[in-house]
Amino acid sequence: MTTLPQSTTRKLGLVIDLDTCVGCHACVISCKGWNTENYGAPLSDTDAYGSDPSGTFLNRVHSFEVKPPVLKDQPAPEAQLIHFPKSCLHCEDAPCVTVCPTGASYKRVEDGIVLVNESDCIGCGLCAWACPYGAREMDQVEKVMKKCTLCVDRIYNENLPEEDREPACVRTCPAGARHFGDFADPDSNVSKLSAERGGMDLMPEQGTKPVNKYLPPRPKDTLSEGAGDIDILAPYLEPVAQEASGFLGWLDKTLEKL
Amino acid sequence: MHPAPSVIFFTVFSGLGFGLLTFLGLGIPDVTGWTAFAFFAIAYLCAVGGLISSTFHLGHPERALKAFTQWRSSWLSREGWCAVIALITMAIYGAGLVFFGQRWGLFGVIGALFSLLTIFTTSMIYTQLKTIPRWNSPLTPAMFLSYGLAGGALLAGQITWAMGLLAISAVIQVLLWAKGDGALAASGSTLATATGLGTEGGVRAFEPPHTGTNYLLREFAYVVGRKHSLKLRIIAIVLMAVIPIVLLAAPFSHWVALLAVVSYVGGALASRWLFFAEAEHVVGLYYGKR
Numbered sequence: 010m011t012t013l014p015q016s017t018t019r020k021l022g023l024v025i026d027l028d029t030c031v032g033c034h035a036c037v038i039s040c041k042g043w044n045t046e047n048y049g050a051p052l053s054d055t056d057a058y059g060s061d062p063s064g065t066f067l068n069r070v071h072s073f074e075v076k077p078p079v080l081k082d083q084p085a086p087e088a089q090l091i092h093f094p095k096s097c098l099h100c101e102d103a104p105c106v107t108v109c110p111t112g113a114s115y116k117r118v119e120d121g122i123v124l125v126n127e128s129d130c131i132g133c134g135l136c137a138w139a140c141p142y143g144a145r146e147m148d149q150v151e152k153v154m155k156k157c158t159l160c161v162d163r164i165y166n167e168n169l170p171e172e173d174r175e176p177a178c179v180r181t182c183p184a185g186a187r188h189f190g191d192f193a194d195p196d197s198n199v200s201k202l203s204a205e206r207g208g209m210d211l212m213p214e215q216g217t218k219p220v221n222k223y224l225p226p227r228p229k230d231t232l233s234e235g236a237g238d239i240d241i242l243a244p245y246l247e248p249v250a251q252e253a254s255g256f257l258g259w260l261d262k263t264l265e266k267l
Numbered sequence: 268m269h270p271a272p273s274v275i276f277f278t279v280f281s282g283l284g285f286g287l288l289t290f291l292g293l294g295i296p297d298v299t300g301w302t303a304f305a306f307f308a309i310a311y312l313c314a315v316g317g318l319i320s321s322t323f324h325l326g327h328p329e330r331a332l333k334a335f336t337q338w339r340s341s342w343l344s345r346e347g348w349c350a351v352i353a354l355i356t357m358a359i360y361g362a363g364l365v366f367f368g369q370r371w372g373l374f375g376v377i378g379a380l381f382s383l384l385t386i387f388t389t390s391m392i393y394t395q396l397k398t399i400p401r402w403n404s405p406l407t408p409a410m411f412l413s414y415g416l417a418g419g420a421l422l423a424g425q426i427t428w429a430m431g432l433l434a435i436s437a438v439i440q441v442l443l444w445a446k447g448d449g450a451l452a453a454s455g456s457t458l459a460t461a462t463g464l465g466t467e468g469g470v471r472a473f474e475p476p477h478t479g480t481n482y483l484l485r486e487f488a489y490v491v492g493r494k495h496s497l498k499l500r501i502i503a504i505v506l507m508a509v510i511p512i513v514l515l516a517a518p519f520s521h522w523v524a525l526l527a528v529v530s531y532v533g534g535a536l537a538s539r540w541l542f543f544a545e546a547e548h549v550v551g552l553y554y555g556k557r
Contacts, residue, residue, distance in 0.1 A: 012340045027464075037476070062479045069476035071553055075464045076471075090473060091464055095553065104397065110334035110343035129333055132326015134486070135343055138268075141398045141456070143483040143550035152326025209463040212549065214455045215397055223463055 013106055017121035020192040021159055022099050022220035023179065024199045024208060028227045029186035032072055032092030036178035036187060040068040040096070040157075043177035048162040049127050053150035065148045067157045068096040068178055077228065087229045094187070096178070097144040097157035098211065098219035099123050105136035105145060105156075113154070121193075121220060122161055127153045141215045164189075192220055268399065269489045270543035277321035278389060279535045281350075282411060284314025285382040286419025288357050292379030294370060295423060303364040309422060311354070318350060342395055346388035353381035386415040393542075400454035401447040401546045409439050414507075414535055421528055426515050433531070437508035440538060444500060451547045461552045472555030487548035488556040499541055507534025 044067055045051040054064035071093040077086040099116075103123050106114045113129035114136050116122070125136075130153040137145040137154065145156045160176035163169060173180060179187040190199035199222070202208065208222030253261050287310040290296075291303075298306060322328040335351075337344040357378035363369040390411035393402040417432035464470045511527040 063481055065482065066476075069481075071472065071476050072474040073458075073462055073464060074471045074473040076469050077465060078469060091462075093462060093464075095476075107340045108343065108392075108395065110337050110341045110347065111330070112333070112337050129330065130327065131330045131334060133324070133334075133343065134326075135392065137482075137486065138548070139396055139398060141461075141549045143487070143553060146482045147326060147486075149482065211463060212456055212460050214460060215549070225463060 013101075013103060013116055014118045017101075017117065018119050018193070020099075020101070020121045020220050021164070021190070022121070022192050022199065022222070023096075023159075023176070024188040024190075024202050024222050024224060025094055026186040026188070026202075026206075026224040027091050027093060028206075028224060029184050030070075030092040030094060031184050031186070032070055032090075033183065034070050035181050035183060036094055037066060037068050037070055039177040039181035041066060043160060043163070044155075044158070048158055049125075050148055050151035050153055050155070052155060053148050055149050063149070065146050065155050067144075067146070067155060068094060069143075070094045075226070089226060089229060091226055094178070095142060095144070096221075097123060097159075098142060098217070098221040099157075099159065101218035101220060102216060104139040104141075104215075104217060108135045108139045110135070120191075122159045123156070124158055124161065125154050125156055127151075130154050141212050141217065142219075159189075192222075268543045268546040268548060269486050270540050271324050273320050273323040275536060275539045275543065277317045278411070279317070279414075279532065279539050280313045280320070281317030281389065282386055282415035283418040283422065283532070283535075284310050284312070284317060285350075285353065285385045286415035286417070287422040288314060288353060288382040288419070289379045289416065290419050290423040290425065290428075292357060292360060292375040292377075292382060294372070294375060295425060295428075297370070299364050299368045299370070301365075303361065306423070307357075307361040307365065310357075313422075314350070314354065342388055342391040346385060346392060349381050349385040349388050353378055353385050356381065383412070383415075386411055397454075398549050399546050400450035400456070400549070402542075403454075404443070404446060404450065406439060406443040406446060410436070410443050413439050414538075418528075418531060418535065421511065421524075421531055424524065426519065429527075430512050430515050433508045433512050437504055440504065440507075447545070451549075454549070456549045456552065458552045458555070461549065472553070475554055483550055484554060484556070488551040488554060489544055490556065491544070493545060496541065496545060499537055503534045503537040503541065505534070506530050507538060510534075 041052055052065040054062065056062050057064065073091045073093055074088055075091055076088045099121055103116055106116050106123060110133065111129045111131055113126045115124060117124065132147060132152045132154065134147055137147060145154050148155050163176060164174050166174060175189045179189045188199050188202060190197040192200055194200060202224065203222040206224040208224055210219050211223065291306055291310060322331055325331060334344055334347050338348050356374050360371055360374035360378050363371045387408055390408040394407040397403050413432060413436040417429060417436045420428035420432050458470050458472065459465060462470055510530040514523050514527040517523055
């Protein structure tokens with residue numbers, strides 16, 4: 010059914026820490042790798058080595074420049090470069106699900122994951138039109154809609170070692186910028202992180218109620234706060250001899266005379 | 268939005284066909300026999316031709332029957348149902364008129380109602396999308412319905428109806444353009460809300476995720492031809508409304524009427540191309556495009 014469930018038992022999703030992400034794109038590559046080799050149709054590339062390469066990705070990393078507003082009586086804050094991974098947010102009120110004419114798109118009652126049943130997908134593209142986040146992409150070879158599955162074939166997979174039972178993007182992130190867990194449980198790692206750091210929704214005005222949360226970047230440190238506030242090691246770096254003496258003193262004087 | 272020719276052709280011609288079926292269902296004009304056959308043939312050619320054309324943009328048209336299952340939630344599914352019900356009832360009604368010289372009015376009224384509902388459900392596929400603020404307006408169904416009815420009146424040879432409906436279509440179209448131009452700004456979605464990174468103006472797209480293009484940019488960030496938007500709007504209004512109204516005001520002949528229809532279709536195609544090409548999807552914000 011393409012109607013949305015009233016509520017889901019669990020709300021599995023991701024916390025993405027914009028303060029920590031270094032923009033290495035490792036999550037993009039591991040996602041493409043896992044989802045090409047496992048659940049559903051592979052993620053194709055077209056003209057991969059030609060002049061117009063293009064491909065299907067379930068996770069893409071944008072980079073944005075942010076200039077924090079100048080506050081009165083304060084020096085202009087530094088501009089920041091924010092790397093911004095973007096994938097399906099597994100919205101509670103997912104508009105992509107209700108527009109589907111065939112029932113191929115659905116949101117699971119047990120864990121809230123939004124999935125596509127590829128054998129029912131007619132490739133009309135309407136769900137991608139309905140998604141504000143660009144989380145759905147039509148595969149140009151298979152002609153079916155592809156989207157993040159939250160690695161549903163990893164997280165419950167008992168053939169994998171326990172530490173691998175999380176989405177490929179989370180498992181691979183070298184900076185620890187991605188966290189996976191259950192938002193329905195207020196004591197879960199993701200709920201706590203989101204509460205502590207002010208986890209935010211993307212485009213809240215669209216009314217999609219995203220499950221995934223983004224942690225805002227912290228303000229950059231500044232060196233100019235309070236004159237004289239220098240490093241605690243600074244005293245050890247002060248010059249020990251102001252005037253040259255001995256042989257060097259004689260050399261200095263002699264060279265001056267020349 | 269990418270203006271796919273199959274979808275432009277589909278919305279214009281199925282609108283025209285179902286518009287004509289609406290008039291025929293209500294007995295305007297009251298025709299039987301071969302004359303009725305000619306009217307129904309034109310209506311079915313447009314309506315069915317448009318529907319078949321719409322399947323060309325599907326990735327898997329062989330699974331199209333599955334689209335009838337989700338009428339409870341999906342406007343696309345409801346459109347399929349309305350079109351099939353309209354076409355079947357109107358076929359029975361038409362057979363009565365053509366072969367038996369009988370006017371089974373109940374079938375006609377039901378057929379006309381579902382023909383109108385087909386145009387309405389088509390328009391709701393676009394109207395429902397909050398992601399495309401230009402379309403997310405009650406003016407969108409008003410535009411689709413007035414275009415369909417105006418074209419239907421034109422094909423049904425109803426001069427007074429046609430002139431009135433063409434004028435109404437033109438007014439609704441201009442209102443839709445005027446409101447649509449400010450719709451993205453009015454929606455409140457900006458790069459700042461899309462990223463959550465501070466105030467508008469403080470955040471800027473620095474680097475896209477890939478050096479090449481992708482499905483999202485091809486489908487949603489279509490910007491070609493927007494610079495000619497004003498010229499195309501004038502061409503669309505002149506072809507769609509002004510020329511047909513002037514021609515209809517002249518003494519009636521079939522050739523003049525045909526010219527009016529051709530001009531109307533040309534204008535409707537231009538307007539529908541703009542409907543897609545000018546529509547900005549909010550996902551473009553992430554790419555610094557619109």
